[in-house]
Amino acid sequence: MDKINRRKFIKSAGLAGGALSLAGVAGAGYSAGADKDSFTGYGRTAYGEDQFFNRKPFLVDKPTYVQEGEPVRITSIEDIFKRNGELSRLMFSRNGDQPAWKPSDGLDALPGYLRAYYQANPGAFDEFIKAMQKGREQRTNWDKYRDKYFIADAWSNAHSSPIRGRSSFPAEPQGKPEESDFRGVNKKRLKLKSPRHGSELLKKICYSFGASLAGIAKVKKEWVYQGSLRGIGRVDYEVPSHWKYAVVIAVPHEWDSMYANPTYGTSYDAYSKLRFIAGKMEVFIKELGYSARPHVPPTSYDLVMPPLAIDAGMGEQGRNGILITPELGANTRLAAITTDMPLEPDKPIDIGVSKFCKKCRICAEECPGGAISFKDTPGEVIRGYRRWKIDQNKCFTVWNSVATSHARGCRVCLSVCPYSRKNNWIHNFAREADPRDPTGLLASGLLAMQKKFFTYPGGQEYLPPPDGNNRTFGEAPGWLRTEEWFDL
Amino acid sequence: MFNNSNILEPLFWIIMGGLYTVFIIGLAMWLKDMKVKMNWWKWSLTLLWFILLSITVAGGFTLIGENELRAGLLFMAVPGAVIIVAGVALGRFLLRNTNEEKDN
Ligand code: SF4
Ligand code: SF4
Numbered sequence: 001m002d003k004i005n006r007r008k009f010i011k012s013a014g015l016a017g018g019a020l021s022l023a024g025v026a027g028a029g030y031s032a033g034a035d036k037d038s039f040t041g042y043g044r045t046a047y048g049e050d051q052f053f054n055r056k057p058f059l060v061d062k063p064t065y066v067q068e069g070e071p072v073r074i075t076s077i078e079d080i081f082k083r084n085g086e087l088s089r090l091m092f093s094r095n096g097d098q099p100a101w102k103p104s105d106g107l108d109a110l111p112g113y114l115r116a117y118y119q120a121n122p123g124a125f126d127e128f129i130k131a132m133q134k135g136r137e138q139r140t141n142w143d144k145y146r147d148k149y150f151i152a153d154a155w156s157n158a159h160s161s162p163i164r165g166r167s168s169f170p171a172e173p174q175g176k177p178e179e180s181d182f183r184g185v186n187k188k189r190l191k192l193k194s195p196r197h198g199s200e201l202l203k204k205i206c207y208s209f210g211a212s213l214a215g216i217a218k219v220k221k222e223w224v225y226q227g228s229l230r231g232i233g234r235v236d237y238e239v240p241s242h243w244k245y246a247v248v249i250a251v252p253h254e255w256d257s258m259y260a261n262p263t264y265g266t267s268y269d270a271y272s273k274l275r276f277i278a279g280k281m282e283v284f285i286k287e288l289g290y291s292a293r294p295h296v297p298p299t300s301y302d303l304v305m306p307p308l309a310i311d312a313g314m315g316e317q318g319r320n321g322i323l324i325t326p327e328l329g330a331n332t333r334l335a336a337i338t339t340d341m342p343l344e345p346d347k348p349i350d351i352g353v354s355k356f357c358k359k360c361r362i363c364a365e366e367c368p369g370g371a372i373s374f375k376d377t378p379g380e381v382i383r384g385y386r387r388w389k390i391d392q393n394k395c396f397t398v399w400n401s402v403a404t405s406h407a408r409g410c411r412v413c414l415s416v417c418p419y420s421r422k423n424n425w426i427h428n429f430a431r432e433a434d435p436r437d438p439t440g441l442l443a444s445g446l447l448a449m450q451k452k453f454f455t456y457p458g459g460q461e462y463l464p465p466p467d468g469n470n471r472t473f474g475e476a477p478g479w480l481r482t483e484e485w486f487d488l
Numbered sequence: 489m490f491n492n493s494n495i496l497e498p499l500f501w502i503i504m505g506g507l508y509t510v511f512i513i514g515l516a517m518w519l520k521d522m523k524v525k526m527n528w529w530k531w532s533l534t535l536l537w538f539i540l541l542s543i544t545v546a547g548g549f550t551l552i553g554e555n556e557l558r559a560g561l562l563f564m565a566v567p568g569a570v571i572i573v574a575g576v577a578l579g580r581f582l583l584r585n586t587n588e589e590k591d592n
Contacts, residue, residue, distance in 0.1 A: 007517060014514010018538070021507040022545055028489045028500070029546035033553020033560075035491045426550045453551075453559035453566075475555060 029426075038422040039255040040327050041212035048204065050212040052423060053326035055313055055349050058435055063310045063348035065317060071222035071384035074304055077117045080392040081299040082228060086114060087128075103129050113227075113234075127393035135400040135407055141464060145403040149263055150482040153405050156266035160408075163272060163298065170279030170294045173231035177240040180231050181291040181338075189289030195344040202343065205284055206249050209277040213250040213325060215312030215346045219243045219338060222384065223304050223311075230302055242291045242340040246303065248312040249277055250323075252331040253414070255422075259474030261411040262368075262402040262462050270333035271297040278335040290341035297335060305334040307385075313346035316353035320363040320372055320413035321390040324353045326431055329419030330363075351435040353419070356443050357388070362450070363413040366473070368462040369398035372413060403464045412462055415473040418450045511538075524582050534582075537575055544568050 173180035206214035278294035285292035315325035457471035490496035548564030
C-alpha cells in the first residue's frame, strides 16, 4: 500500500514538476524580456562588455559595400545638414543685417554652388521649400502638443544643451588641420610596443569613457568631405596626410525613448554622449603625443561616418542608410577621431545585413516620408559605390512635420529595424544563428514572424493629424509621459 | 527571473533543476506503469519535445516582457500549436507500441 502511495505521489509530483517548470520558464522568459539591463550600452560597462558579439567568425577581407567605378569624394553640399547650414547662413541675418536670400527669391538668386546642387537634383529645391512650410506649421501646432510632450521636449533640450553655441565640447577646430590637430600635443612620446597595442589601448580607453562599440579603420580618401573643411570654411583640399587612422565609436540612443519615436525620442542623448567621448579621446591621444581631431554629431564631421565604421568592422549598411551593428542594430550613433598614431585597423564583417535588407523592407514600409527605397537591391551607384540611398530631402520634411517643438528628427527607421533589439537570449539566438545559416531559411522565418506577429503603425500614422495620428512605434515609457507626473 | 538579485537568481535555477528532475522521474514512472518501453532515442525525442515546448513558452513570455503582447501570444500560439500536435503524435506513437505489445 505504502509503495503504491509513494509511487502515486512521485507520479503526481512529476506532473506538478512539469507544470511548475513550464511556469518557471514563463517567469524567467518574462523577466528576461522586461529586464532594462538587457538594453545594450548607456554606460553600463566601462570595459567593452557591450561589444559582446564575437566578430571573429564573420571577419572578411573586403567590406560588404560594392565598388563600381572610380570612387569620388562627397562634396559637403551633398550633405543635407551642411547644405542647410549654408542656406541658414543666407536666410538668417547675423548682426541685424538683411538676410542675403529668402525662399521667395527663388533658385536663381542662390550662390552658384548651391544653385548647381539643386539644378543637378530636380525636386530637391521644392522639397526644401515644403520642409520650410512644414516647419512653420510645426511651430504653430506645437501649442497643441506642448503639454503631451512636455517632458520629452525638456529631456531632449537638456541633452542638446552641451552641443549648442561656442562653449560646446569638443571645441570646433580652428585654422588648418596641420595646426589645430597638433595643438596641445605632448612633446614627450613613449615608444609604442606595436600598432596592435595602440589599437587595443585606444579601444579600451573609448570604452572607459562610455563608448559601447569601438573600432579602428584606415582613412580612405573617398570618405573625406570635399568643398568645406572645419576650421577653414569653403575650400577644396587634399586629405591631410596625418589623417591616417580613425578611431570610430558608437553609442545607442536610450532604448525606451528610441522605440517611442518620433515624438518621444531625441537624437541629442546619443549625440552629447558621443561628443564627450570623442572630445576626451582627442585630449587623451594628444597627451600620448599624437595628432587628434574629433568628428562629432550633429554636423561637426569632415568624414562620412557609416562607411568608415564598416571599414572598422563595426557593422554593415542597412536599407535605411544607417550602420547596422550586431549589438545595437540600427540604434547606432557614430563619431570618430582621426589621428596619426600608429594603429592596426580592424577587419570588416559580414553578418548578412545586406542580404537580410533585400528581403525585409520594414523601414521602407514604416518611413513616414517615403524616403527609403523599396527596390530589391541597392539601385544606385553613388560616387563609385552601389548602395542603399535614402532621400534626405524627404526625410528632412518629416523632421519638420512630426509633433515636436522643432525639427529634431524622426528616427522611426531605427526603432522598427528588427536588428535594434535587446541583449537577451531570444534576440541573441537570432543574432548568432542567422549569419551562420547559409540557406537563408532562418532569416526568412524570422522575418515572416517579425512581420506577422509585431504591430507596425504604418508610415503616415506617425505624422500629426490630418495626415496621421501621432503614433509611436513602441509605447512611451512612463518617465517620459507628462500625464504621469503633472496635472493636465 | 530575479535579474538583480545574486541570491534569488541562482536559487531559482536550483529549484528549476529540482523540478525538472522530479518531472523526469515522475514521467519515467508514468511510462513504466503504462507499459511503454523506452530506449535512448525515445527518451531523446520526448525530452526534445519538452525542451521545445519550454522554449516556446519562454519565448512567448520574453516578448510579453518586452511589451509585445500580441507578438508573445502569437509566438506561443503558432509554433505552440505545431508543438502540441507533434506532442500528440509522439504520445500516440509511444503508446501504439505498447498497444501492439498488448495485442500480441
Ligand atoms: S528618419 Fe524617419 S523620415 Fe527619415 S528615413 Fe528614417 S523613417 Fe524615414
Ligand atoms: S528594417 Fe529591415 S530593411 Fe530596414 S534596415 Fe532594418 S533589416 Fe534592413
